[in-house]
Amino acid sequence: MYAYVARRMITGVLMLILMSMITFVLFFASPVDPGRFACGKNCSPALIKQVDKAFGYDKSVVVQWKDFAVGVFKGRQYPEDPSLRKSAPELVSDCHAPCLGYSQVNLINVTTELKDKIPISGSIAVAAFLMWIIGGVGLGTIAALTKGSLIDRGLVGTSLVFYAFPTFWIGLFLLEFPAIKWGLVPIPNYISIADGGLWGWASNLFLPALTLALFYMAGYVRMTRAFVLESMSEDYLRTAKSKGLAPRKVLFKHTMRAALTPIVTMAGLDLASVLGGAVITETVFNYNGLGKLAVDSIATFDLPTVVGLVLLLAAFVIVANIVVDILYAFIDPRVRLG
């Protein structure tokens, strides 16, 4: 198994390198001049040229990528002008390895920037994940066990409604009515556990997490129902029942174990993708997490941040994939890593 994990890790690193290259190339293919963007208004061509030089935008894409790659392993200093380090060292910022670059828009090194955002996106993602897994799998199982009944039809119908409504609509509804108009819950504002305690953190997280969870939960209800029904029709379950096994044992030991396998795969990948930032939810509720940062950095043409985000999100997905594959082996004994 160790060899398998090592192989997957190496493939993952190669993918990350490739993705960083693609992002750089795409950035340079854009018609927008980042130097002009950073220089501001009323900038003459000479001034823009100077800003390009100061920020390193005048270097070729290959050199810029090489500088970036070196920074990941060795760290960098910003600005990189050696004369400035001599004449005004207080102006120079250290970006320690793994340095993902320096955002000229947000004036912060990207590694620090991402570190600040991960708890925010992570909080929403984990809270939403718990809601949708517990709710989705639980309700999906109930629907399967009560197939054809009013409960089943009600659950399937409701989940279809939530699945059909776009996340932004649900988010705006929850923000506009329960929070702003009716004042039933506080207007969400991210507070860390350190600042607001567990209750402050959780109560502010409720609406954003619910917004995200409702969409996924709806999908998981339908998926779980289908997988459980499929498992229930297997021959080995009929055998288990005819042998006189208790219904609870049949459900949890035999039915759910088989039905959960594909759900675990989906859940791992879905969690990884929302960890990388729930763009719409964060934007609607003004949670300054990775998703909102992605929107802002694309709009402001902030290449270092975009590259950092792409790599982080890719790393989440790659790691989640590996974890899911390992979990698979535990849940389904037929699967062996090798």
Next chain:
Amino acid sequence: MANYRKKALAVAVAASMSVALAACGSGSSNSPSASGKGGGTLTYYVRSTYDHNDPQRTYLGVELANWNRMVYRSLVSFPMSSDPAVAAKPVPDLATDTGTSSDNAKTWKFTVKDGVKWQDGKPITCEDFKYGASRVFATDVITGGPNYILTYLDVPLDPKTGLPAYKGPYTTANNDVAAFNKAITCDGNTITYHFKKPWPDFPLAVASLHMMDPYRKDKDQGDKSNYQIFSNGPYELQGAWDKEKGGTFVRNPNYDPATDSTDIRKALPSKIIFDIGKTSEQITDQLIADRGADQGAVTQQSIPSSKFSQITGAVADRSVSVESPFVDYLVPNMKRLTNPVVRQAIAVATDDTGWVAAGGGPKSYKPATDIVNPAVSGYQSDLFPGGGGDPAKAKALLTSAGVKMPYPITYSYPSTPTADTQARALQAGWEKAGFKVTLDGVADSDTYYTNIQEPDQTADLDWAGWGADWPSAITVTAPLFDSRPNLTANSNGQDYGAYKSDAFNALVDQAQASASIADQTKYLQQADQVLAKDVAYIPLDIPIFFMLHGSKVMNYTTDPASSSYPELGAIDVSSSVK
């Protein structure tokens, strides 16, 4: 200043402009419930992050105005007044008077008041002003701010780069520090600026921008200082500024009101909280709901048109509608529309009334007749007719031009649902006059501006927007239509239509060489008439700010000095809002 909608469209950020001077429609209100003792907590909602808090890097009009009233005092400032004539006349702030000029306005002298202090109690010195100005020259570190001083201050140019030989305070390599020390001198509390050309409206620039503000050398960390605020005004930042959330300002104990004037700032709220990041829709919803801290809240965001129907009754009493300091306009591409009669026909056929109606009506726009805003000196009311357009007259002009009809034109603009509707209104007017119009809405506004700066752009007409840096047309028509600093092999700069006119440039030169504001204005008005004759632009509208505030906000007002945004120098909040 700038194509103010560029950023707004890109990152939902508002416009760029410094002081500008909009004539106020109904710029003030005292809501019925805004009674009682003041000194409460003011919440100021802002949709998008502020790019800079560094005085030498701040460039957005609303930010310049807010920081002036709260934390960054200048040598001179604009007073709070709804009368544009009074509002455009700087009054002494950190200086003892409004400055004295000599040598045909090429030398300006100010004396710093005694007793003015930084937030740590140290006195503000002449050297602090000199150091502040020096930072503007560090164009590789102090980016994004206004840089007029680079072209005015009497410092030689580096022949290699075409930029000043003085490179700011951070570097010693190839840096002509002596030239800078000669151009700005300190004699006790008196600071003297030496310019290479007349700058008769220099005090207006000082009052509008924070470019010439003092800066403490021992607090300077270059780029790292971008969000630090070291105050010399009535408030100071409590803790650090969070770019994405804002910050809280409390009273500065070292501020002495005796050194200040209540014409500039009254500093009435005990605390001011900047809350950044909510959408305009959410801000409006919260202000309509008017609960808790929102009762003491104001915002720089206009009410979105989707919420107009909710602004009725008591809520409407808490709203104001004022003209912004900006102007939106069309730019004919001179490389494609080479026939002046065709350009005239387009101008005559332009349905300004339809454009305004499609944009949301009088709550959103007012038709414009000049690219210069009415509150800026040099404005002329009769340069363009405005109104609903005259297709018959335009058709006659087009026929007289001897061109094949229907004449094909392409109109390029940054696309939004509203802009698309407005474009169709223009299209209808032009097609009635014999044009065949192709609409080219560009979804990405940054790409849009990059496109129209391309020397070989293919559109015949482009949309653009602008606001003056200070209340003079010298910061409007000169930066937009003087071909010399704008047109290069790679870019049209801000002269999007590649307009080139010796007559116009000569008048700009005369304006820039004028030693008096009156002479300068005279030449600028003549220059604007040349632009109108050549149809170098077609004015469209003055955007309207339609803003809401909480029920316990007192003395709510907007004025030219606040760029038509809430005037933080005057506004108070009931003490019941903590």
